[in-house]
Amino acid sequence: MNTDVVATNWRKVSVTFRKQVSDGAYGTEAAEVYLEDYINPRTNGDLDEQIAQDLLDEARDLAHRQLAKSPSERVRKAVEVYPLPPYIKRPDDVDDDDMPLDWPPKAG
Numbered sequence: 001m002n003t004d005v006v007a008t009n010w011r012k013v014s015v016t017f018r019k020q021v022s023d024g025a026y027g028t029e030a031a032e033v034y035l036e037d038y039i040n041p042r043t044n045g046d047l048d049e050q051i052a053q054d055l056l057d058e059a060r061d062l063a064h065r066q067l068a069k070s071p072s073e074r075v076r077k078a079v080e081v082y083p084l085p086p087y088i089k090r091p092d093d094v095d096d097d098d099m100p101l102d103w104p105p106k107a108g
Contacts, residue, residue: 009041010039010040011038011039011041012038012039013036013039013055014034014037014055015034015056016033016034016059017032017060018031018033019031019032019063019064019067019079021070021074021075021078022074023070023072023074023075024072024074029072031062031063031064033059035055035058037051039051064079064081067079
């Protein structure tokens, strides 16, 4: 989008996502992504929340993909996505970043 032609009455929606992972050697590696979009003032305001969620999903994906390229094996492993085993029901209202580090629990 060419921001030179964006009128001042357009609504700006922006998100920032930051993921920080320990490298296991007293250091951390982080990726931070900032995305923004402009919404036509003639559209319904309810669209803002959906666009923000879409931007956040994209920012999260970009940050995780960047960390997955880390030279540190521990950082790469920390951002791997694992499917949940069938015996575990994940809460629907919890974000991945809010889950405990030992989630999912081991079968036992």
